[in-house]
Amino acid sequence: MTPQDQALYDTVSASFTACFGHAPEFVARAPGRVNLIGEHTDYNDGFVLPCAIGPATMVAVSKRDDDIVDVVAADFGGARDRFNLQTPLERNSRQPWADYVRGMISALQNEGYALSGAQIAIAGNLPKGAGLSSSASLEVALGKAMLALAGTDIDNTRLAQIAQMAECDFVGTKCGIMDQLISAQGKEGHALLIDCRSLELTDAPVPDDVAIMIVHSGVTRGLVDGHYNERRRQCEAAAAAVGVSALRDADLDMLAAAGLDATTTKRARHVITENQRTLDAADALARSDLAALGELMVQSHASMRDDFEITVPPIDELVVLLQEAIGFNGGARMTGGGFGGACVAIMAATQVAEVRSAIEAAYITPDGKTPLIMIERPGPGVAII
Numbered sequence: 522m523t524p525q526d527q528a529l530y531d532t533v534s535a536s537f538t539a540c541f542g543h544a545p546e547f548v549a550r551a552p553g554r555v556n557l558i559g560e561h562t563d564y565n566d567g568f569v570l571p572c573a574i575g576p577a578t579m580v581a582v583s584k585r586d587d588d589i590v591d592v593v594a595a596d597f598g599g600a601r602d603r604f605n606l607q608t609p610l611e612r613n614s615r616q617p618w619a620d621y622v623r624g625m626i627s628a629l630q631n632e633g634y635a636l637s638g639a640q641i642a643i644a645g646n647l648p649k650g651a652g653l654s655s656s657a658s659l660e661v662a663l664g665k666a667m668l669a670l671a672g673t674d675i676d677n678t679r680l681a682q683i684a685q686m687a688e689c690d691f692v693g694t695k696c697g698i699m700d701q702l703i704s705a706q707g708k709e710g711h712a713l714l715i716d717c718r719s720l721e722l723t724d725a726p727v728p729d730d731v732a733i734m735i736v737h738s739g740v741t742r743g744l745v746d747g748h749y750n751e752r753r754r755q756c757e758a759a760a761a762a763v764g765v766s767a768l769r770d771a772d773l774d775m776l777a778a779a780g781l782d783a784t785t786t787k788r789a790r791h792v793i794t795e796n797q798r799t800l801d802a803a804d805a806l807a808r809s810d811l812a813a814l815g816e817l818m819v820q821s822h823a824s825m826r827d828d829f830e831i832t833v834p835p836i837d838e839l840v841v842l843l844q845e846a847i848g849f850n851g852g853a854r855m856t857g858g859g860f861g862g863a864c865v866a867i868m869a870a871t872q873v874a875e876v877r878s879a880i881e882a883a884y885i886t887p888d889g890k891t892p893l894i895m896i897e898r899p900g901p902g903v904a905i906i
Contacts, residue, residue: 522906526550529579529646530906536595537581537642545581545642547669551662551903552577553653554703555735555865556856557712557806558821559799561829563697565756566718566767567796570725570803571699572733572899573707578645578658579906582666585638592622595644606636612691624691625660628683629667636667648893650741652857656692657700660684661903669905677705677903678720695753696858707902714803718769725803727899731811732870734877736843737893738835739886740861749858752788752829759789768792791828795821814867815852819844822854831859839864839884839892846879847872 522530530548537545552573559569585591588606593599594616602619604610610627613619622641629636641663647655661684668675681701688696698717706713706722714723727733756768763771763779768789776789798817805813822840826832832840836855843853843866851868868876877894886892 523575525575525646526577526906529577529644532595533579533581533642533644536593536599536644537583537640540593540599540642541583541591541640543583545640546583547666548579548581548906549662549666549669549903550577550579550906551658551665551704552707552900553647553655553658554700554707555653555733555863555897556699557733557865557867558802558818558854559699559795560821560825560856561752561756561831561858562769562792562795562799563699563715563717564695564753565697565760565792565796566769567792568799569699569715569717570712570799570806571703571715572712572727572897573703573902574653574735574895574897575900576645576647576653576895578643578647578655578662580659580662580666581642582670583640584670585640587638589638590622590626590641591639592619592641592643594618595642606630606638610691620692621656621659621687622663624687625663625684626667627691628687629664631686632683634668634671634673636671639667639670641666648737650862651735651737651893652862653735654700654704656688657684658704660687661701661704665903665905678702680903681705695750703902705903707900709899709901711899712803712806714799718767723803725806727806728809730870731809732868732873733897733899734843734866734868734873735856735863735895735897736839736866736880736884737863737886738833738839738861739888739890739892740833740835748831748860752831755785755788756792759785763789769796787828787830791824794824811851811867811869812849815847815849818852818854818867825855825859829859831855833861835887836861836864839880842880842883843876846876
């Protein structure tokens with residue numbers, strides 16, 4: 522166990538014991554993720570290139586002898602939620618974090634899994650609002666833990682699909698499969714090229730001499746405020762007008778012939794070009810061609826900014842600063858759903874100290890602080906620890 526994981530394990534175990542008076546039966550860990558390239562392509566049946574990272578969510582559980590689920594959230598001052606498995610679950614308007622718990626348990630029940638009442642403690646060390654999938658890691662870890670209590674094991678891809686249902690149908694963010702799938706299926710030392718239609722996973726090794734830097738812009742993002750779902754509706758409208766089931770099947774000639782309005786055309790153009798960039802990026806990574814990969818990341822960010830219109834000025838500023846510091850041997854782009862969050866940069870490991878210093882000297886978050894900078898290597902997916 523890494524020191525980071527040990528500290529989180531100690532936190533969630535202590536929270537559980539303080540609340541329930543005994544040690545948990547199981548602790549599940551599921552990682553956050555950073556997407557190297559391929560934004561808003563997953564719900565268009567396209568391609569993405571994420572990797573699991575070190576920060577994670579841990580869920581400690583023990584079985585109760587009734588149908589009550591009693592939850593404590595260590596990261597929210599020991600906030601509590603309590604509900605009955607035999608009662609139809611509704612959203613908790615007072616505690617939004619609880620919706621992810623309720624949603625995952627509801628999704629498991631809807632898929633026919635028999636769950637017992639449980640005592641649950643949750644803790645995570647993913648920065649909130651950074652676009653690194655803290656919600657997906659919570660859903661996947663909770664699902665793994667609750668199924669372990671029930672003595673049931675399922676394929677991790679199936680677990681990810683159920684977690685996606687929880688977020689789409691209960692929480693209300695009409696997300697694609699990427700976040701949950703990489704949290705469930707992450708692989709040490711590898712990004713994964715995910716075909717979001719077939720769910721085929723192709724290993725994309727990240728060489729040891731390549732560094733992944735994540736910089737939080739300090740602009741906290743949230744996706745249930747309408748922007749994310751609006752982009753999805755625009756993509757679905759474009760696919761219908763072009764005459765395909767999803768934009769993954771469209772090309773730029775088909776788009777030009779469809780006669781769509783300017784906004785819908787831009788949205789579709791981003792997805793079509795981003796899919797090709799993602800395939801090209803996986804190839805560049807396999808060849809350790811950081812120059813080609815960097816150029817694709819630059820193009821990706823420009824497309825998110827100009828065609829999909831999901832960046833914000835501090836993010837654009839940060840990407841420019843990162844690109845200037847890195848030079849031509851790597852690249853930077855916004856990562857995640859947009860409207861704030863983090864940027865991801867790829868560079869030679871030997872550049873990390875220089876790039877970090879440049880960003881700390883030149884970028885201040887909107888609230889006047891030095892930005893959070895994380896250096897990551899691809900890590901494993903969900904597990905009982």
